Amino acid sequence: MTAATHDVFAAEDDRRRVVIIDDDPTGTHTASDIDVVLRPDTAAFGAFLRGPRKAVFALSNSRSLPRAAAVAMVAGIVEQARTAAGATGDELAFLLRGDSALRGHVFPEMEAVLQNTSGLFVPAFLERGRFTRDGVHHLSVDGRAVPAAETEFARDRLFGFRSHRIADWVDEVTKGRWRARTIALDELREGGPHVVRDALFDAGPHEVVVPDATEYSDLETISAGLLAAERSGKSVVVRCGVSFATVRAGLRQRTIDDRRLSGRGRLLVVCGSVSETSTRQVSALGELAERRIEMSTDAALGGCPALVGELTTRIGEELATHGVAVLSTERTAHPGPDTPAVLLDAIADVVSAVAPTVDSVIVKGGITSSRVATDGFGARRATVAGQLMPGVPLWLLENRPFVVVPGSVGEDDALRRLVTAFSG
Incomplete structure (x- = not known):
C-alpha cells in the first residue's frame, strides 16, 4: 500500500466505539456533548453502548493512586467495557488520556490495557501551549516554550523526572523497560500518515512511537497513521494528551457563553x-x-x-x-x-x-x-x-x-x- 492511494483514514471512518480512560477529570478540556462515567462499571458502559454517542470518558482517577492500584483500576475498566461490548456486539478502541506535563503511571497503565505490545505516545495539549518538537516536550510558561524537564511538574513528588529528550524520559521513567522511537516534525509533515503507520509496524513490544506535534494538522496525520496501522492488523496501545484524544475520538469543542x-x-x-x-x-x-x-x-x-x-x-x-x-x-x-x-x-x-x-x-x-x-x-x-x-x-x-x-x-x-x- 502507498500513502498516495490507501490507508489515509479520519476518525469518522472508524466504526469502533471509543472509551477514553482518563487518569483525572481534566481530560474533558476540549470536548463537548459527551458523557463522563465517574464510577465505571459494566452497567455504565452498557448504557453508553446502547446510546448514540461514539465516545465516552471513563474516569480512573489513577494519577491519585499508587502504581499497583492504578494498574488494577485501568485493567478493571478495560474488562468492564469489553464485557459490555460483548453483550451489544460492538467493537471498542481504548485511549489512555493522561497528563500533558508527563506525570502519571504512563507505561504501567499502557501494559494494563494490553501486554507485550507497542505504544503510541502523543502528550500534546495545544490549547495550553504544550507540544513536542525536536524530540523534546515543551510547556508554555509565562508565554515562553520551556522544556517540560525545566518546569515545576518535573519536580513532582511522585512523578518527577530529569530528562529533556522524550526518548531519554521514556528510558528514565521505565528504568529501561521501554524504549522510544521518535518521528521528527519535518519527517511527519513530508511523509504523512504512512510514516506513523510504518513506525508503528516496525515497533516491537515495549517500544513506543513518539511523533513531534505542534499543530492540530499534525495530530490528524498521526491519527490517520494509527488507524492505518490498526486496520492492517497492528495492535497499539495509545497514551495521549487531551488534544490527540479530541482528534482520534472525533470530538468537538464548544465555548459556553x-x-x-x-x-x-x-x-x-x-x-x-x-x-x-x-x-x-x-x-x-x-x-x-x-x-x-x-x-x-x-x-x-x-x-x-x-x-x-x-x-x-x-x-x-x-x-x-x-x-x-x-x-x-x-x-x-x-x-x-x-x-x-x-x-x-x-x-x-x-x-x-x-x-x-x-x-x-x-x-x-x-x-x-x-x-x-x-x-x-x-x-x-x-x-x-x-x-x-x-x-x-x-x-x-x-x-x-x-x-x-x-x-x-x-x-x-x-x-x-x-x-x-x-x-x-
Whole structure:
C-alpha cells in the first residue's frame, strides 16, 4: 500500500466505539456533548453502548493512586467495557488520556490495557501551549516554550523526572523497560500518515512511537497513521494528551457563553490544588480570598472530629449571607505521602454535608474535582456541556453546573472571572 492511494483514514471512518480512560477529570478540556462515567462499571458502559454517542470518558482517577492500584483500576475498566461490548456486539478502541506535563503511571497503565505490545505516545495539549518538537516536550510558561524537564511538574513528588529528550524520559521513567522511537516534525509533515503507520509496524513490544506535534494538522496525520496501522492488523496501545484524544475520538469543542450562568443560585468554590497557579488564582479572588474557609492540615491529619462540622457551619453561613463560599486547603505543599488523600477525604465529607444547599460548583484541581463530584455529590455520571474558557470544561451533574478548573490551567484572574460569571 502507498500513502498516495490507501490507508489515509479520519476518525469518522472508524466504526469502533471509543472509551477514553482518563487518569483525572481534566481530560474533558476540549470536548463537548459527551458523557463522563465517574464510577465505571459494566452497567455504565452498557448504557453508553446502547446510546448514540461514539465516545465516552471513563474516569480512573489513577494519577491519585499508587502504581499497583492504578494498574488494577485501568485493567478493571478495560474488562468492564469489553464485557459490555460483548453483550451489544460492538467493537471498542481504548485511549489512555493522561497528563500533558508527563506525570502519571504512563507505561504501567499502557501494559494494563494490553501486554507485550507497542505504544503510541502523543502528550500534546495545544490549547495550553504544550507540544513536542525536536524530540523534546515543551510547556508554555509565562508565554515562553520551556522544556517540560525545566518546569515545576518535573519536580513532582511522585512523578518527577530529569530528562529533556522524550526518548531519554521514556528510558528514565521505565528504568529501561521501554524504549522510544521518535518521528521528527519535518519527517511527519513530508511523509504523512504512512510514516506513523510504518513506525508503528516496525515497533516491537515495549517500544513506543513518539511523533513531534505542534499543530492540530499534525495530530490528524498521526491519527490517520494509527488507524492505518490498526486496520492492517497492528495492535497499539495509545497514551495521549487531551488534544490527540479530541482528534482520534472525533470530538468537538464548544465555548459556553458565561453570561448564561448568571443567577444560578448558591455557589461553592473548592480549591484543593496547591500548584503555584492555583494559589495565585485564589489570591486574585480579593475579598472572597480574605473570607475563604481554609481547612487546617494539622486538624485533618489529626482526625479532629469537630473539623467537618465546623467547616460545614461556616460554609452554610457564607452561602446564606453572601451566596458564595470558598473552601480551600492551606496554600502550602502537603508534607507526607498520605496528606493529600486525607485532605481529599475531609473535603469530600464537608461537600457531602453541604451539597443539598449548593446550586453551582467551581472546583480547582483535577483530583479534587473527581472526589467532590463522586464522593461529595454522589454523582455517577456527568455530561460535558463545553468550555467556559480554554482548558476549563463545564460539566452538568443532574443539571447542576460543575466547573472543572485544572490545577495548572488558567490565568491569574480565572477563578475571579468564573465567580463573577455565576454571581452576575
